[in-house]
Amino acid sequence: MARNRPDPVRLRLLTHLLCCSVSLVSTAAFAGGGVVMSGGECTMHIDFYSARFTAYQPETRGNEEFCESLPDLGPTIFVLDYLHPSLKEVPVDFRIIRDVTGQGRFAKLEDVEALGDIEPLTVYYHPPVVRPDSSLKVEYDFTDEGKYIGVVTAGHPTNDNVYAAVFPFEVGRRSYTSWWVLLAAVFLAGGFVWQRRKSASGSAAKTG
Numbered sequence: 037m038a039r040n041r042p043d044p045v046r047l048r049l050l051t052h053l054l055c056c057s058v059s060l061v062s063t064a065a066f067a068g069g070g071v072v073m074s075g076g077e078c079t080m081h082i083d084f085y086s087a088r089f090t091a092y093q094p095e096t097r098g099n100e101e102f103c104e105s106l107p108d109l110g111p112t113i114f115v116l117d118y119l120h121p122s123l124k125e126v127p128v129d130f131r132i133i134r135d136v137t138g139q140g141r142f143a144k145l146e147d148v149e150a151l152g153d154i155e156p157l158t159v160y161y162h163p164p165v166v167r168p169d170s171s172l173k174v175e176y177d178f179t180d181e182g183k184y185i186g187v188v189t190a191g192h193p194t195n196d197n198v199y200a201a202v203f204p205f206e207v208g209r210r211s212y213t214s215w216w217v218l219l220a221a222v223f224l225a226g227g228f229v230w231q232r233r234k235s236a237s238g239s240a241a242k243t244g
Contacts, residue, residue: 070201127164181208
């Protein structure tokens, strides 16, 4: 008896949907200006500068590390570990503003610049400081959940240029986008397997 082979068109469609699902999960988790996931770590790029970026919520999450979504309100520690040696020689500041760009996780530097005066939107500001120990650590106590944007600027060691990076993030709101995408992929895969079994049962009944 000939073996029941899967429909190649359906197989290609399922493969495409699964690949798209993985892509969407990656985008939902790591999209955003200034901070990217690389080698299991979050790296901030400030023009040609780079720094490892980590956020902690020690009172509620211990030593768990976060990158773009903070699950809880309360004291939060942001740490920039300088990867580019010149960052140790230049002033670096750190600002957090409320996100009113409407871009969410996709907010970029130009979206923040288009806001004009961001002082009224600022909830925290750490003035420029030179840290020769290769690390900048700041702490802010979040009392309101919502969408925020971090803005980091750094000077140049030999001229007056100032470079900036932004990173949108949410506080107290879990993103379920990736879970819905994964559930949809599982549902599609389950439907495909069920249809194959149904077809195989029908073929077996006819040959019987």
